[in-house]
Amino acid sequence: MPRELIAPAQEQAAFQEYESADLEKGQVRVKSLFAAAKHGTEMSQFKGYASPRGGFDRELRVFDYKGEGVKYPVRLGNIGVGEVVELGPGVTLLKEGDHVFNYGPFREEHIWPETVRTLPAGVPWQAAVCLDPADFALSAVRDGKVRIGDAVAVSGMGAISLLVLQFCRLAGAYPIIAVDPLENRRQAALACGADLVLDPNQCDAGVEIKKATGNRGTDVIIDYSGHPAALQQALRGIAYLGTVVCGAYPGAWPTGLDLGAEAHMNRPTIIFSRANSDPNPDHPNWNNDRIYEVCWRLLSEGQVDCKPIVHPIVPFADLAEEYPKIASHPEENIKLGAHF
Template identity: 45%
Template sequence: MPRQLVASAPRRADIAEYDLPEMMPNEVRVKIQYASPKHGSELAAFRNESPHLADYYDEDWHTFLPRELKEKEEHGNFGKWNLGNQWVGIITEAGEEVKDYAVGDRVCGYGGIREFHAVNAIDNFYLLKMPESMSWQNALCFDPAQFALGAIRDANVRAGDRVAVFGLGAIGQIAAQMARLAGAGYVAVIDPIEDRRTAAIEAGADEGFDPVNEDVGFKLKNATGRMGVDVIIETSASEQALQASLRGLAYGGTIAYVGWARAFKGGLDLGREAHFNNAKIVFSRACSEPNPDYPRWSWRRIEETCWSMLEKGQIRCDHVIHPLVPFEQCAEGYETFVDREPAKSIKLGVAF
């Protein structure tokens, strides 16, 4: 039987067998070569800390409402939940109704880390064909690229702007490259992990700062002749990072807040630079509709633009997928590199 990575209990991952269903006429079967999880929202659920466990976001009310007790008990779905976000693989079978895909096509899609996926192949935007020139690393970064592009657009990054990116996971790494593509004249990156800063600088950022050992806000002011940066992309969801962002932002500048924050426990003082410097904070989430630039821009346009950029190699993500572990070790790899020691990774990759 085929195998998959599952969350068997809070903060515990295992490899388990699953049934391979009979393929439908509209489906293709894909043998997976590479896969990757999310390091943000999925991790919160893996730790049993997600705000969605007790409450849910109601689309009509645009607010969080409490779940019923029984639903709360079942929502975690531990023991059945296939961990993972995206995969790359080769089509090995195609149903009789499938016209746009063929056996041997290399494709990317959404789904858990498992050996085979059966996917609808009729009018499915999310079954993405990959040209030979496209790297599997770029394909696996399709999801974080969307939130990076959303932040760049929401912050209105323009040619010549000075930009700082806080947090150098996959979203931050890609946002730094996109800022340069948008014409930023200066790009600084901020993360406590030296290897992440080095990777971002090698991909085109100008310089990096360590928020643990440096006054990053003052460093940004010093690097820009006391003015501060025009735009900050904040992906870490740390209150200390937000405080440093407000300190390093130019008067009237914009912070695009991308990170999925938890309740702040202290360290944020809005009576300092935030109060004096006319800062603007934009909460950025690419998949919230309607888009701020609707109807010209939508989530689908963001998706299409990101795939095109990744497909053409305008962004490079070979350094973003790190480390790469074999499927046989992915349970241990997930627990270590995603949950317990995230400083050792940027975005975990799994090779089959």
């Protein structure tokens, strides 16, 4: 029987076997070749810090703080890439041997609809597994209204932010400043087009951002670290009447964030960005489908480079040991990938 990776309990990873089901009309069987995790969202489940918020009431749009927010076991992994090995009844859009990709956990075999995206020859698989987070990155850049010539700082050099850097470069921003305490992520930021990288543990990042922009500050700061210290530094480094985009989904913060001080004097606009919240801020011209289409065009054309982002890449058989290192060894991880 094929296997998949799950979290049977908080901060645990293990394999479980699952049934290889019969194909229904319009479905294809896909043998996995590659896959990747989505660190931010998956860590909220793996580490369990989404639990205290309870369920989300979609009518009232509030968390109820009741019950258990994370119910284990949870499947781990986000997007898979594979080869079509069997066609279900009525399938006309795909043929055996096609390479396709879709949302799905780390598992050896998937059953997907024939409407999944195909991976063209010559396009690296890393581009496919970066479609999400690319949608969030593009949305953050658009929500921040980054324009040609804008100075931009980005904090928290995970996969989303590394794509934010590249989208800002395409938008004509300069300089683009990356902020992260981890050396591996600062190096990835340089590979993805940052003009300057800062270690917030070794400098006053807000002051250095000001110095790098003629004491003016950046027009836009986009934070995907989800750390209160990063937002505090953003309030120090932002230009007068600039825009701070909060894109992360962190756990509850402790007290200590100072919303007087620079926040009061710099008067920034603070925006919370989330790609898949429709209607889009630019509705009706933009929606989640259009964001995906634009992202995939940029990814498949090679206008952004995803190879520095998907790291490390490990064998599927090692995932039960390697996956927990996303939490325990962030200095070794950016976006965990697997080959089968």
